[in-house]
Amino acid sequence: MAAEPVKRITDIGPPNFEKFLHPVIKKNYGLWKYHDNLAPGVLCHVAESGDKIFTVRAASPRLLSTTTIRQFADLAEKYCGGYLRFTSRNNVEFLLDNQANIEPLKKELLALGFPVGGTNNAISNIVHTQGWVHCHSSATDASGIVKSVMDALCDRFTHEDLPAKLRIALACCLNMCGAVHCSDIAILGVHRKPPKIKHDILPKVCEVPTLIASCPTGAIRPATVDGKQSVEVVEEQCMFCANCYTVCPAMPLNDPENDGISIWVGGKVSNARSAPKFSKLAIPFIPNEPPRWPGVVDAVVNIVEVYAKNAKKFERMGEWIERIGWPKFFELTGIPFTKYHIDDFRLAGTTYARSTHIRF
Amino acid sequence: MAAEPVKRITDIGPPNFEKFLHPVIKKNYGLWKYHDNLAPGVLCHVAESGDKIFTVRAASPRLLSTTTIRQFADLAEKYCGGYLRFTSRNNVEFLLDNQANIEPLKKELLALGFPVGGTNNAISNIVHTQGWVHCHSSATDASGIVKSVMDALCDRFTHEDLPAKLRIALACCLNMCGAVHCSDIAILGVHRKPPKIKHDILPKVCEVPTLIASCPTGAIRPATVDGKQSVEVVEEQCMFCANCYTVCPAMPLNDPENDGISIWVGGKVSNARSAPKFSKLAIPFIPNEPPRWPGVVDAVVNIVEVYAKNAKKFERMGEWIERIGWPKFFELTGIPFTKYHIDDFRLAGTTYARSTHIRF
Amino acid sequence: MADEKVQTKLLDELEKGPWPSFVKEIKKARKVSPVCDDLLGQLELSYEEKVGHWKHGGIVGVMGYGGGVIGRYSDLPEKFPNVAHFHTMRINQPSGWFYTSNALRTLCDIWDRHGSGLTNMHGSTGDIVFLGTKTDELEPCFKELTEAGFDLGGSGSCMRTPSACVGKARCEWACYDTMKMCNDITHQYQDELHRPPFPYKFKFKFSGCPNDCVASIARADLSVIGTWKDDIQQNDAEVAAYAAKGLDVQDDVCGRCPTKCMKWDGKKLTINNRECVRCMHCINAMPKALAPGKERGATLLIGAKAPIVQGALLSSVLVPFVPADELMDTIKELISRVWDFWDEYGKNRERVGELIQRVGMGNFLDAIGLDPVPEMITAPRDNPYIYFKDEA
Amino acid sequence: MADEKVQTKLLDELEKGPWPSFVKEIKKARKVSPVCDDLLGQLELSYEEKVGHWKHGGIVGVMGYGGGVIGRYSDLPEKFPNVAHFHTMRINQPSGWFYTSNALRTLCDIWDRHGSGLTNMHGSTGDIVFLGTKTDELEPCFKELTEAGFDLGGSGSCMRTPSACVGKARCEWACYDTMKMCNDITHQYQDELHRPPFPYKFKFKFSGCPNDCVASIARADLSVIGTWKDDIQQNDAEVAAYAAKGLDVQDDVCGRCPTKCMKWDGKKLTINNRECVRCMHCINAMPKALAPGKERGATLLIGAKAPIVQGALLSSVLVPFVPADELMDTIKELISRVWDFWDEYGKNRERVGELIQRVGMGNFLDAIGLDPVPEMITAPRDNPYIYFKDEA
Ligand code: SRM
Ligand code: SRM
Ligand code: SRM
Ligand code: SRM
Ligand code: SF4
Ligand code: SF4
Ligand code: SF4
Ligand code: SF4
Ligand code: SF4
Ligand code: SF4
Ligand code: SF4
Numbered sequence A, B: 001m002a003a004e005p006v007k008r009i010t011d012i013g014p015p016n017f018e019k020f021l022h023p024v025i026k027k028n029y030g031l032w033k034y035h036d037n038l039a040p041g042v043l044c045h046v047a048e049s050g051d052k053i054f055t056v057r058a059a060s061p062r063l064l065s066t067t068t069i070r071q072f073a074d075l076a077e078k079y080c081g082g083y084l085r086f087t088s089r090n091n092v093e094f095l096l097d098n099q100a101n102i103e104p105l106k107k108e109l110l111a112l113g114f115p116v117g118g119t120n121n122a123i124s125n126i127v128h129t130q131g132w133v134h135c136h137s138s139a140t141d142a143s144g145i146v147k148s149v150m151d152a153l154c155d156r157f158t159h160e161d162l163p164a165k166l167r168i169a170l171a172c173c174l175n176m177c178g179a180v181h182c183s184d185i186a187i188l189g190v191h192r193k194p195p196k197i198k199h200d201i202l203p204k205v206c207e208v209p210t211l212i213a214s215c216p217t218g219a220i221r222p223a224t225v226d227g228k229q230s231v232e233v234v235e236e237q238c239m240f241c242a243n244c245y246t247v248c249p250a251m252p253l254n255d256p257e258n259d260g261i262s263i264w265v266g267g268k269v270s271n272a273r274s275a276p277k278f279s280k281l282a283i284p285f286i287p288n289e290p291p292r293w294p295g296v297v298d299a300v301v302n303i304v305e306v307y308a309k310n311a312k313k314f315e316r317m318g319e320w321i322e323r324i325g326w327p328k329f330f331e332l333t334g335i336p337f338t339k340y341h342i343d344d345f346r347l348a349g350t351t352y353a354r355s356t357h358i359r360f
Numbered sequence C, D: 001m002a003d004e005k006v007q008t009k010l011l012d013e014l015e016k017g018p019w020p021s022f023v024k025e026i027k028k029a030r031k032v033s034p035v036c037d038d039l040l041g042q043l044e045l046s047y048e049e050k051v052g053h054w055k056h057g058g059i060v061g062v063m064g065y066g067g068g069v070i071g072r073y074s075d076l077p078e079k080f081p082n083v084a085h086f087h088t089m090r091i092n093q094p095s096g097w098f099y100t101s102n103a104l105r106t107l108c109d110i111w112d113r114h115g116s117g118l119t120n121m122h123g124s125t126g127d128i129v130f131l132g133t134k135t136d137e138l139e140p141c142f143k144e145l146t147e148a149g150f151d152l153g154g155s156g157s158c159m160r161t162p163s164a165c166v167g168k169a170r171c172e173w174a175c176y177d178t179m180k181m182c183n184d185i186t187h188q189y190q191d192e193l194h195r196p197p198f199p200y201k202f203k204f205k206f207s208g209c210p211n212d213c214v215a216s217i218a219r220a221d222l223s224v225i226g227t228w229k230d231d232i233q234q235n236d237a238e239v240a241a242y243a244a245k246g247l248d249v250q251d252d253v254c255g256r257c258p259t260k261c262m263k264w265d266g267k268k269l270t271i272n273n274r275e276c277v278r279c280m281h282c283i284n285a286m287p288k289a290l291a292p293g294k295e296r297g298a299t300l301l302i303g304a305k306a307p308i309v310q311g312a313l314l315s316s317v318l319v320p321f322v323p324a325d326e327l328m329d330t331i332k333e334l335i336s337r338v339w340d341f342w343d344e345y346g347k348n349r350e351r352v353g354e355l356i357q358r359v360g361m362g363n364f365l366d367a368i369g370l371d372p373v374p375e376m377i378t379a380p381r382d383n384p385y386i387y388f389k390d391e392a
């Protein structure tokens, strides 16, 4: 026993990245001069030295079997000296020093079912979360919706003809594990019914004061149910955030008919041109429609197409909407405007139109 | 007694304005075509009919004796058929149908000590409040500061050579009776010490629950002092708004050495170009320095001059600052930036710089 | 201490300089009323001590009215007995602050008989302010005023004295008749003006166009701001004339248009009126060449106020466009619903703008029976905290 | 129910279409581990019933670590016994997500021995996610991982796995070495990563320039974003070449510059670099012609997070500019002060951004000993509620 902790390796941190760098990258590290977009999904970075590194970016479902990862490894060995990486949006990038290898690699990737693209003004991969595959908290699935939406938008991944980058993200509940709050289009799972309190287990599994404090609207109150200490929820004060459920398993909100999806638009992260922006509510609710989620797919495709047709070059979704105004966005997309669109949370007042700047 | 209320005239409302309109105005009411600025303080409005009405605008201290009002009446009779008006910024306007009367009228006004100007891109009259002349609530005087500042800026009233309109307002306490919160430059009386509670009279003159509820920061707590029911103030939680004093006379904040003046900039009301804006803190505190308030005068003149030199045509103060950025504003004016400038009230988070858009 | 020779060493400094002096005004009024000496005395003391000498108000007024008078008492009544009482009367100004010399003289005469001879022309809400009188002069002064056709304005938790820009009387840009609207609304709600019925004050201000020359968007609970729906009226010859006279149409007009919806090719100005947000800038810059369209009316905005307690508010859009000829009816209809809701749900000293923030714009619209439209907001919500209701 | 022939009628629909299918991936992994059948079974059930079937987590992990594993249990353990436990392991990725084929194979081999054969490459914080294993496989799997040079990432109230954009490895715009910084910070704070010491989670993300390719400003408690201080590097010939190739330099470059600080006369581009806010747009549009300046470093921003509880936050400026070579020391110095303050004053489950909002930026700066500068805000306060202190 005493010897154990000494031998056990801990706190070594991640492996140093340097040993995973392509020799051309290692040599020209920090000495890149410019890049070119050779084709959708194909980048060429040119170093001060004149050296070039080519990148071929392919789609990934993110949920990868070791089988597929080994296939990627095979391809990397065949064309890239074994060097590859993944991107911040979960695509896989093959790094080549030999331009001649690009086409054969692309061909193999396509044959294996991995489209090449996502660069420049394309729709790149959807950043998403666990959904019904792994999370207890989800109001909807993640991977299935991503698959359905990207099937419909695959041409927008393999072509770069949008006015600007268009980033889609999905989170399966309000915890928003992902950049959902700052995406051009965000797909967000929502509940619409208050927690169904499990009074039987509540006192055992949750601390009541912490639970009460967790509710941002103060909707949870102590209550005695069947002689046991528990809580009650003032239903009108509940806006279904599920923070109570996060701190207390006895407060599930799941509800097959009332859970679903909301769509948010116009967010961005980059500082290019305009400052980073939050996504804003476009569609409050679409029911969960497995397995192919037609409501969500249509809604997203519609917004993408209206944007593609109307925005000017270099205009991200949110920049376009700000130029034309939100009334016009609702008009062009045909999305109905409702009272749900009007903010009523903490900073609501900052969204009221406090000028006469109106388009007629 | 019974007959009294019948004879007593009440609820007649204001006199109908029509009987006070110059005949040329009456004839061309709603039929004006355009206007010209003939000189500082002199406007000419031209009707569809070709008729013209000339306006001569003169400064007023707003606090007017009946003696002076009768002098204005005399001048109106001499040059304007008896027709005159006051403006929304408390200037007096003489309405003439005979252009030849303009110069003689101007001459008499100047001789009486009433500068002509305030139109177009001039600094117009300062909208202000009562101060020590009439209000119990004031942290500073009003009329004396206005007089001192406008003495220094009188040339800016009689000339129209600023980049745009520049509106100054003054309020003697945080109640802000005036458009102080939306002015190019706002002069605002502030307290810096918490209320000095008059425990002896408090229970008699105030309702304690209302008093406690009045404090936006929850700084007031019930307390028993010398056996009597009263309140206490948690000093660190007090930001000197005086709302407690408004609802309870036993909570005065006045303090000769700690009361004074703050300066706010960049607000506007009009929808021209940019949306209306609130004024933002420029100088947190300048001591009260009667009778000529040199600290305030210098501060205002400095801001006006820096603006006049740097802003582009048609740029209001706030529009100019937004173009150059607040760091540059502080740099150009030499005003020190302090932690007081950083908002810490309800919407503070919305003022944090949430991008990397920075000028170096 | 009605001493004519009161010492005003500090205040005398404020008689110097080119700007008209309020100290001179107070001194001029000495011959009208001895209270001015005590006012000067007390003010001089304030200037010495750097502190005001007025007591927290008290409730005084005229019979049957709940407002229109601000009670004011000196905290040094022994020293300055003539300003022991020093109440102000708020007299409802005529729309647009238009007067004849006769009307002004009538007012002066009344005030000389009953008060200090000092006024504010005008208070920041818009009233004629009669500055300083004693309690027992209030009723006689009021009697003379009403006989002369004037009435009191508002104070306390009532509709406050509405005000209006000069509008159609002298401005080519007025998109509705501000002065008439102000006059008619004031007459319509005399009871609400004189007998405080509300949780707090309620102000109307009427501006004829988005320049907002009465600062209504910053200072009125209901801001009525003129605008138009069709295209800007454009006179190409006059545009060219401005350019010829040296106006930089590209940089200073088109370049400052907030939506960049104008094009200038050096000869012809083209406005994309569907993109125009009616900001007035181009019209302001070239008043002879451009003018608001012909389909005129107003935007109704609600809820402005000063910062106490939860921070200042600007009014926000309630109805994007009401045609000029429907304006009176629409305002009357809407305001009764707004006041009903505020009466029922407003807390004490809660302005209507604060109430809307507290209950949420969506619920407020439900309550007053108005459909939500995207023009009411700058952007939809960015937080996911939606109070879904069963109908959804 | 390790039935190879589990019915997946609904999920099978998700094998169709051009986008790679996660259902195919799960099916591929069947040969690795029987758990995949139960995963498919339970997921098919979720697809039928429109509801998830996972229970609220439980605390599981490897010895001596407080994080890195997310406990997960099926709520139908009888029906799907192989996913009765289905924990994920978060493996700290190498900076920039660079791998060799060998490294990937090593990872795959380990995971095939101890888990489902399913992964996420990568989780949204940046970790390699090993998706689904049983409690008693955790420790053996961890042992193999560390022996292969890999370690766990974060979960719970700890420093979370930092991540970085590709930076100097393959991007000409990197203003500091993001990958090295990410690697060094991760190694520096191994204890904080593995043994939750904080009131809540704390994330670092490193982007080499304001394009922010790891979304740090939206998703990191400390966002380190590269920038530069001197002038944009400009190659006039290449600018002309872009124009010749059809780029509309006037409208699409100058016209979209947020500060309009560029002029294009048809031949020569002039940038007023003192007005430039380093937004990257012009550089993005003409990568061969323009580049960030030579005086490079980063802006430190603090406090981003997802909406729960008080609404989402973007990070805000903490230090406008830190030269690249001082970055590591500055971050270490600052972060220790920030963590100290947060440890002492942060409430349970209060992110640092929320703490700053609650106590006020001014007080926060005092506490961590940083001087306020106007770059930290978009505008000074507009409310007059100033907490004057005696020193004032
Ligand atoms: C590989 C990757 C970084 C990494 O370490 O993994 C990357 C790489 C590059 N980014 Fe990025 N960006 C990557 C994620 C991002 C993100 C983060 C995200 O999407 O979650 C952003 C912020 C998005 C947002 O604002 O919402 C991002 C905003 C940009 C921008 C700014 C675009 C804009 O106009 O707002 C540029 C510049 C441009 O494209 O003109 C850029 C430009 C680039 C360049 C051209 C930089 C260069 O010189 O090498 C790289 C090729 C881009 C391309 O796809 O054509 N990159 N880039 C990421 C690829 C993700 C993917 O698989 O699609
Ligand atoms: C007389 C008056 C209305 C009244 O009923 O009393 C008035 C009258 C005119 N205003 Fe005004 N404005 C008057 C107060 C205002 C106010 C309210 C205030 O200052 O409290 C504003 C909003 C100020 C703000 O934004 O903070 C105001 C914002 C404007 C603007 C927009 C200016 C801008 O660029 O933001 C214009 C257009 C212009 O000047 O180009 C304008 C234009 C005009 C015109 C040219 C309209 C016209 O065609 O007749 C009038 C002559 C203006 C001049 O002074 O040159 N008027 N104007 C007010 C004169 C006050 C004074 O004595 O100085
Ligand atoms: C006389 C006047 C200032 C002036 O010199 O012009 C004035 C004077 C007072 N105002 Fe005011 N307000 C005056 C226009 C305003 C305005 C401007 C406006 O109406 O356009 C505002 C800002 C707009 C608004 O309504 O928000 C204003 C916002 C306040 C407030 C803050 C109200 C709020 O909701 O934030 C208070 C405090 C209160 O009501 O308790 C206040 C309270 C007061 C009191 C009654 C003091 C008090 O706490 O009881 C002052 C009496 C002073 C005195 O002794 O004469 N006064 N007050 C203005 C009325 C004259 C008139 O009838 O024409
Ligand atoms: C696995 C992952 C989603 C994914 O599929 O990629 C994930 C999964 C969970 N997140 Fe997350 N979060 C993940 C990245 C994020 C991100 C994105 C990021 O880090 O860039 C965010 C938004 C940024 C942020 O930190 O604010 C995020 C914001 C949350 C929150 C809300 C935190 C907040 O302060 O608002 C919770 C709720 C909580 O902490 O109690 C949360 C909680 C959770 C829990 C642990 C569920 C819970 O309530 O206990 C999820 C476990 C799911 C499961 O069973 O596997 N997760 N979570 C991501 C971590 C993978 C990795 O290590 O690489
Ligand atoms: S978004 Fe919600 S449901 Fe989805 S993985 Fe994160 S915590 Fe789980
Ligand atoms: S879901 Fe959110 S709002 Fe509803 S009770 Fe739970 S914590 Fe409160
Ligand atoms: S601003 Fe304050 S002190 Fe001045 S008049 Fe109004 S209430 Fe009185
Ligand atoms: S001055 Fe304002 S903050 Fe201070 S105790 Fe009074 S009400 Fe509260
Ligand atoms: S608000 Fe418009 S209509 Fe009224 S006076 Fe001003 S410019 Fe004229
Ligand atoms: S009114 Fe304003 S928005 Fe409309 S065209 Fe003129 S400048 Fe542009
Ligand atoms: S953030 Fe900047 S430096 Fe990093 S990859 Fe993106 S563009 Fe390159």
Ligand code: SF4
Pocket (backbone or CB within 6 Å): A273, D256, D257, D258, D259, D260, D261, D262, D271, D275, D276, D277, D278, D279, D280, D281, D282, D283
């Ligand atoms: S980086 Fe952005 S702000 Fe700077 S010159 Fe280029 S476009 Fe303008």
